[in-house]
Amino acid sequence: MTETGIDPRGPRFGAGVMAGLLVVTLLLGAGPAATAALAVAALLFAVGAVRGAQGTVQGVVFSRWIRPRLRPTAEREDPRPPRFAQVVGLVITGSGVVLAVLGLDAAVPVAAGVALVAAFLNAAFGFCLGCEMYVLGRRVLHRA
Amino acid sequence: MATLRTPFSSTVDLMTRAALVAALLAVSALAWWALTTRTSRFRPARHDGGDLLTAQQLGSPLGARATLVQLSAATCSICPRVAAVLRSTAAGLPGVAHVELRVEDRMDLVERYGVLRTPTVLLLDADGGLASRMSGPLDRETARAAIHAVTGAAPTDSTAPTAGERLD
Structure with a gap:
């Protein structure tokens, strides 16, 4: 995958943007505004789940405006793990939005908090929590 | 996590939320540090x-x-x-x-x-x-x-x- 790999700084930048959006969501508390902010986050994750982290809105911003200003790097990353992490993000934020629509407003800050931890660790340390959950997920499916 | 309804203005809530967000980030950074130093050896x-x-x-x-x-x-x-x-x-x-x-x-x-x-x-x-x-x-x-x-x-x-x- 080295030939078709993606610049690893792209998903990290995307996670940073996502962390900012999730902080805003948390600051809004619980209510229509917070639900709307979380829905935007879920929408961004949905784009990433379908197109991969490099195809997200943040990914396009990175490749068009940020990356040309950075030093070029030969480092490449397999696009599958970041994409899987986008799916995990979609499941978490999507559940929050669905529960809020069903009347459970408290689900919004909980979902935003969980997603923020994952996005923050990715942006700050390059640690992909969503990717780490892959094996756990497989084990649960295997037992079921 | 329901929003507290206090006689204070909403700025108190905002400050509380900001403090909680900061605490959440600090705890996750510490947890990450503990996890990586613990597991990166046999x-x-x-x-x-x-x-x-x-x-x-x-x-x-x-x-x-x-x-x-x-x-x-x-x-x-x-x-x-x-x-x-x-x-x-x-x-x-x-x-x-x-x-x-x-x-x-x-x-x-x-x-x-x-x-x-x-x-x-x-x-x-x-x-x-x-x-x-x-x-x-x-x-x-x-x-x-x-x-x-x-x-x-x-x-x-x-x-x-x-x-x-x-x-x-």
């Missing part, structure tokens, strides 16, 4: 996997002195780098084998050894018994030291790191 095996692992169960021959069984996944970004480190380390040590397996294909080993994340490296002794294990990023020196602890051989500088090799 540790004595607790889940010993029961009996010895045979070459038949592994699906490939065991090393004469030690075997590194690496469990990887397609979604694991550092697995290829860890595999490169282990492959070159094993190549420089006679009787040491490196076997990389995908967790999707080997759920039996994942269950047997209680694997929670990728990459997890199981270090087997000559008989196929689990000597130690680690998960996460790995450098050559850590791998060599763990192998020597199992084989009982004194470290010999059989190979120097190849040019361009990244040591984490």
